[in-house]
Amino acid sequence: MPKSRGPQIIHIQPEAPAKPALGEPCNGCGLCCLAEPCPVGVILSRRRHGACVALRWLPLQGRYSCGVMSWQGQSAATRILERPLRAWMARMIAAGQGCDAELEAHAPESGSEP
Ligand code: SF4
Numbered sequence: 001m002p003k004s005r006g007p008q009i010i011h012i013q014p015e016a017p018a019k020p021a022l023g024e025p026c027n028g029c030g031l032c033c034l035a036e037p038c039p040v041g042v043i044l045s046r047r048r049h050g051a052c053v054a055l056r057w058l059p060l061q062g063r064y065s066c067g068v069m070s071w072q073g074q075s076a077a078t079r080i081l082e083r084p085l086r087a088w089m090a091r092m093i094a095a096g097q098g099c100d101a102e103l104e105a106h107a108p109e110s111g112s113e114p
């Protein structure tokens with residue numbers, strides 16, 4: 001559950017949907033995973049702040065998605081891990097329980113881009 005630690009610059013797709021209110025269904029805005037990784041993302045990204053390396057932008061759907069949740073095994077042996085991995089991951093990030101990120105996004109002021 002990312003909470004604001006003060007101003008932070010993130011790079012987000014301009015087409016990403018606006019973050020919904022707390023408790024509303026997740027719309028894949030990506031804000032939480034761009035601000036800081038979840039516990040699984042910390043392991044994968046090897047950092048506690050900033051964008052998670054597992055976050056994927058889905059241009060056709062116009063939303064972000066967790067690469068761990070959509071991971072597909074390349075062999076029969078690894079494919080049997082897909083469902084348990086997704087179920088475990090869904091529990092870890094409380095998927096389907098609404099947005100729990102206490103964050104606000106503000107577009108940069110005109111001319112303030114680095
Ligand atoms: S949990 Fe909230 S902040 Fe994170 S992607 Fe979903 S809607 Fe966006």
Ligand code: SF4
Pocket residue numbers: 032033036037038039040041052053054055056065066067068069093
């Ligand atoms: S939900 Fe997925 S993309 Fe988001 S921080 Fe966790 S591992 Fe990374």
